[in-house]
Amino acid sequence: MRRLTALSPLVLMAVLALGACEPKTPKPPTPGGEVKTPASPEPGAPTPEDAPGDGGAEQTPGEPIPPVAEPPVQPATPPAPTPATFDHGPPGAIPAGQGKGYLDRTVWSPSMCWPLEEAAFANSQVYGHGGGLGPAGTSQCDSANYSLPWRDNFCEARSRDTPLCAGGAGHQGQDIRPATCKKNLHWAVAAEKGVITDIGTYTVTLTASAAPHRTYRYLHMQMATLAVHEGDAVAVGQRLGKVANDFAGTPTTIHLHFEMRAGAAGVTTDGKTVVLHTFLPPYMSLAEAYQRKLNGAACGA
Amino acid sequence: MRLVTGMLLGVVLAAGVLGAAVSQTRVDPATGAPVTTAAQLAARRNALVAGRQRTSGRVDWQGAVGGLRQTGGAGETLAPNLDKAAVDATRVPILLPTDADLTAGARLYSFGDYYTLTADAPGLGVSLSGTTTVVPLPAATPLKITPVGPEGATSQRTVDGQLISFVRYGVLYTVEVRCDAPTDPRCMDDNYAQGLAAKTTAVVMGAAARAEAGLGG
Numbered sequence: 001m002r003r004l005t006a007l008s009p010l011v012l013m014a015v016l017a018l019g020a021c022e023p024k025t026p027k028p029p030t031p032g033g034e035v036k037t038p039a040s041p042e043p044g045a046p047t048p049e050d051a052p053g054d055g056g057a058e059q060t061p062g063e064p065i066p067p068v069a070e071p072p073v074q075p076a077t078p079p080a081p082t083p084a085t086f087d088h089g090p091p092g093a094i095p096a097g098q099g100k101g102y103l104d105r106t107v108w109s110p111s112m113c114w115p116l117e118e119a120a121f122a123n124s125q126v127y128g129h130g131g132g133l134g135p136a137g138t139s140q141c142d143s144a145n146y147s148l149p150w151r152d153n154f155c156e157a158r159s160r161d162t163p164l165c166a167g168g169a170g171h172q173g174q175d176i177r178p179a180t181c182k183k184n185l186h187w188a189v190a191a192e193k194g195v196i197t198d199i200g201t202y203t204v205t206l207t208a209s210a211a212p213h214r215t216y217r218y219l220h221m222q223m224a225t226l227a228v229h230e231g232d233a234v235a236v237g238q239r240l241g242k243v244a245n246d247f248a249g250t251p252t253t254i255h256l257h258f259e260m261r262a263g264a265a266g267v268t269t270d271g272k273t274v275v276l277h278t279f280l281p282p283y284m285s286l287a288e289a290y291q292r293k294l295n296g297a298a299c300g301a
Numbered sequence: 302m303r304l305v306t307g308m309l310l311g312v313v314l315a316a317g318v319l320g321a322a323v324s325q326t327r328v329d330p331a332t333g334a335p336v337t338t339a340a341q342l343a344a345r346r347n348a349l350v351a352g353r354q355r356t357s358g359r360v361d362w363q364g365a366v367g368g369l370r371q372t373g374g375a376g377e378t379l380a381p382n383l384d385k386a387a388v389d390a391t392r393v394p395i396l397l398p399t400d401a402d403l404t405a406g407a408r409l410y411s412f413g414d415y416y417t418l419t420a421d422a423p424g425l426g427v428s429l430s431g432t433t434t435v436v437p438l439p440a441a442t443p444l445k446i447t448p449v450g451p452e453g454a455t456s457q458r459t460v461d462g463q464l465i466s467f468v469r470y471g472v473l474y475t476v477e478v479r480c481d482a483p484t485d486p487r488c489m490d491d492n493y494a495q496g497l498a499a500k501t502t503a504v505v506m507g508a509a510a511r512a513e514a515g516l517g518g
Contacts, residue, residue, distance in 0.1 A: 058460050059460075059483075060483045060484055102442070103442075104439050104441075104442055106439065108436070159458075160457075160458050160459060160460060161446070161456075161457035161458045161459075162457075163444035163445050163446035163455075163457065164438070164442060164444060164445075165445065166445070167445060168445030168446060172459065172460060195410050195412075197410050197417045197419055197428065198417075198419050198426055198428050198479070200426055200461060200479050200481065201461075201481045201482075202461070203460075203461060203479065205428070207410065207412070207415075207417055209412055211414065211415070211434045212432075212434045212435065212436050213412055213414075213415040213432060213434060219460065230408070230419065231408060231410070247483075248461075248481060248482055248483055249482075250483075257460070262435070262436050263432050263434060263435035263436070263473045263475075264435055264436050264437070264438050265435045265436070265437050265438065266437070266438030266439075266440070266442075266443070266444045267438075267440055267443050267444065268443055268444050268445070268446060268447065268448065269443040269444065269445050270447075271443075272447075272448055273448075273453075274444055274446060274448045274453060274455060275435060275453060275466070275468050275473050276444075276446070276448075276453075276455045276457075276466035276473070277430070277464060277466045277473065277475040277477075278444075278455075278457065278464075278466075279457075280436075
């Protein structure tokens, strides 16, 4: 019963969003690098048509978010010192019932550029105000979402495979709200020097030039006005696109979903070695990059 | 940054050592799940390090050349429009799927020790990559995933598709499928991506790879 109650806002939002949608005509395939979605509206606050059909979860409405009842795991050792001193929650600290955070404090991309041009707010799209499992009757533009502290949401409850998460599934990146609750206004920029190696209907993939050739994925930018094309070589800090809510025709909340991946080697829970390309927790890399920005350091310096 | 280059085959070979390290794994009486002690985790980490040091990472060029010969030059037929300079700059064997419709318009982005090949099919995008560079994950956090078969194949569902990884010729290869529509059945499960990975067998080696393999230009 509690599970049904918790999921009902997401289902309701999905139904409302679906009801507002026009029937979609399938588009013919286009070669990589071309814009594959119709132009989004001009910059501005979300309209009724922007009601997030996915509750912010980046899943289709038919895929419920798996409930997680366990309390968050506490770190066995005190947090390692970090130069990031702005108000941000510790990595892996996900509230009870919202997933089990990943507690490793490794900064996987130590010289990464903060991937937005301005200030922004890392927190949960699903459990925050206006989210599918957030406080009832609230808006995604609530000031609570646009305030510190930051919150890690890597491994937050999702159905997607994330081997580093305790249950093998969870949020594969970090959700970041832009400086204001306006879409198509705030720029996302390249986290490292690299090449744009893929552009999807709501994804932009940047492969870093330097080893270990991390793969950064930027989701939900305004795809019709991207500043890059597939094959473009980009400098660190270069503009890529504007943060929006594009999600293949069904809007999500206004945010940048930021993923970091790389080839990785580890050990499975049953003791086997494994080498795979997988998702790395971006939170600490983002926090330290943001602190460098606050300190006035230039990207790539 | 704890960066390890070219240690993949060594890690795979270290599996036997790791097996010994976890042979006395306890079982949680409540869940039946294995419980790993700190000592066992430390042993695993040491075994991993030993594996790296033993092999210190090389592409299995003998195996790759064997694959190239089996391919019989099909790579040039499969992807005639690949940027030759990018092919020549790539220092690892490039793998292509034996699907000319998919690869005909493919674009190759090479970083020397890493490449990504991007291709399109109706309603989806495909990215194929290969690398000898991986980062070691903390031994204290085991991964919840099951590698399958001699190549340690893994499958992960992403926000918009499927991600298959496997190790061949000492190289970590990845086949990623990304669907334009979130409800596309080709991305809802890994059948399509696994099928694509299964036919990703054609070996292409440019100048740098041939030089590394001792084949000359």
